Amino acid sequence: MQLSSHLRRLLTRRALPLAIGVLALTGCNPGAYPFDYFREMHYQQSQHLLEPQRLSPPDGSVPRTGGRPQISFAGARDLQNPVRSTPDTQKAGVALFKVNCAVCHGAAGNGESFVAQRFTANHFVPPADLASSRVRNRTDGELDWIIDNGIGGMPPFRDLLTEDQVWALVNQVRAVQGQQR
Ligand code: HEC
Numbered sequence: 768m769q770l771s772s773h774l775r776r777l778l779t780r781r782a783l784p785l786a787i788g789v790l791a792l793t794g795c796n797p798g799a800y801p802f803d804y805f806r807e808m809h810y811q812q813s814q815h816l817l818e819p820q821r822l823s824p825p826d827g828s829v830p831r832t833g834g835r836p837q838i839s840f841a842g843a844r845d846l847q848n849p850v851r852s853t854p855d856t857q858k859a860g861v862a863l864f865k866v867n868c869a870v871c872h873g874a875a876g877n878g879e880s881f882v883a884q885r886f887t888a889n890h891f892v893p894p895a896d897l898a899s900s901r902v903r904n905r906t907d908g909e910l911d912w913i914i915d916n917g918i919g920g921m922p923p924f925r926d927l928l929t930e931d932q933v934w935a936l937v938n939q940v941r942a943v944q945g946q947q948r
Contacts (some may be wrong), residue, residue: 784814846908860939
């Protein structure tokens with residue numbers, strides 16, 4: 768009797784964090800983010816079955832179009848944002864933010880969202896308040912790198928968004944901080 772109530776308590780209290788912990792450890796590459804909240808369609812078995820076989824490029828080949836060189840965080844520091852803030856890029860930034868970021872960072876970018884509550888409840892570092900001094904003090908290049916590569920529980924976006932889209936989002940993060948550039 769005692770054992771079963773102990774078990775039940777263990778299960779109810781520990782099951783969710785445990786499940787998320789296991790998820791975190793197994794990593795669910797591609798992406799390898801600890802909190803795989805979006806199952807992307809192209810990772811699904813059913814989707815793979817529909818795809819033609821891909822040939823791997825020969826070793827050492829470099830992309831002629833697309834593809835981004837992987838640079839270090841320190842190396843990204845002084846990158847200049849090539850996307851100027853115009854009404855068009857601002858509109859694109861707002862739309863991209865709604866689709867890709869608001870679910871975690873909240874519509875206002877202040878880190879308040881349902882998903883953020885789940886992060887906190889499960890003892891993960893929650894999505895940042897994008898107007899916080901930590902994020903303000905980042906350079907544009909650092910923000911670009913963070914969105915490209917992810918950080919902590921935040922997934923990488925380099926394979927989902929184009930370079931220009933990521934830079935438009937950097938401008939959008941500045942807009943959240945009240946710094947329209
Ligand atoms: C799955 C939830 C999630 C999504 C989606 C997400 N983020 Fe994050 N983000 C986080 C978390 C969690 C952190 C805090 C990571 C840490 O500090 O360990 C974070 C941190 C950040 C930071 C601050 C990093 C720093 O150290 O200064 C920026 C900037 C940021 N996110 C921008 C974005 C943008 C822009 C998008 C949309 C393209 C986005 N995030 C999408 C969860 C998310």
